Amino acid sequence: MQSLVISIMGKDKPGLVDALAKCIYKHQGNWQGSSFAHMAGMFTGFVEVHVAAEEKEALVTALDAIKDLSVQSVAVAASQESNTTKLTVDVMGNDKTGIVQELTSVLNQFNLNILTFASHCESAPNWGSLIFKAKAEIAVPENFDDRALQDALEALANDLVVDISATR
Known part of the structure; x- marks a missing residue:
């Protein structure tokens, strides 16, 4: 499994998170955590997703194609909890x-x-x-x-x- 952090931004309207969730689900991604906010008419946030290596590129391509949403994704190593x-x-x-x-x-x-x-x-x-x-x-x-x-x-x-x- 590959861990991706996906950031999104777009003019706020109903259905943005649903479009993101459907895209992740379609590519067998597992939604790990997220944080979203509405500010000054814009909707923004980020999601951590685990996805199979063979689905990663297709998921990134599909995310980039979501209408009215600016999407960026970064592959990351699995996070390690620190003792701090x-x-x-x-x-x-x-x-x-x-x-x-x-x-x-x-x-x-x-x-x-x-x-x-x-x-x-x-x-x-x-x-x-x-x-x-x-x-x-x-x-x-x-x-x-x-x-x-x-x-x-x-x-x-x-x-x-x-x-x-x-x-x-």
Whole structure:
């Protein structure tokens, strides 16, 4: 079996995921996991698929032919779970230009790998401004000092609330 990571993007409309799923099924692909999102009228995401080596090229060709969808696929080696600890970092504060760059810069200073990252802004009716919220899952070495990370993140702004918890 060959492992493929498939990324998709297209103008959002009903049936995009179904078209992808039908194509994968037709080529005897086994859908392992996925993540999709709708943003600014576009639909995007990625899927990990296991497919027999003899079906790989036909699947990639069929994926490329899906109408109204930009598709890319990359063959990857089977993933190996590492023994690193995973932490979930929740951040909330007033929105400002550069906040994501500041957060990721701190994570990079600690040499941490971001496994997932999701963010959005929402209205804060009582304040008349936007609130930024982000959630990241990060891989950290064993015996990592998460208090030092929390202090560094909270130092970015006096209104930033940071919650760090172990991920199971």
